[in-house]
Amino acid sequence: MTKLLEKAFEAARRLPADSQDEIARAIFALTGDEREPEDVDPAHLTDVLESLAQAKRREFASAAEVEAAFRRFDV
Numbered sequence: 001m002t003k004l005l006e007k008a009f010e011a012a013r014r015l016p017a018d019s020q021d022e023i024a025r026a027i028f029a030l031t032g033d034e035r036e037p038e039d040v041d042p043a044h045l046t047d048v049l050e051s052l053a054q055a056k057r058r059e060f061a062s063a064a065e066v067e068a069a070f071r072r073f074d075v
Contacts, residue, residue: 012023028035040048054060061069 012020015023025035025038
């Protein structure tokens with residue numbers, strides 16, 4: 001393990017458990033290690049299914065739409 005990765009894990013150990021789980025899921029996704037799918041909150045199920053249908057139809061946001069969405073986070 002590289003020193004940088006060791007430092008990252010050390011920093012992650014100081015985070016709350018839910019944040020550590022998010023990081024773990026990201027690592028599994030990046031390494032291609034598939035895990036059990038997460039449960040979808042029933043309140044969000046309709047939106048998730050619609051998003052999957054849009055992806056299947058290859059209906060994606062334009063570059064301008066993505067940029068506008070990220071701009072909302074600029075402070």
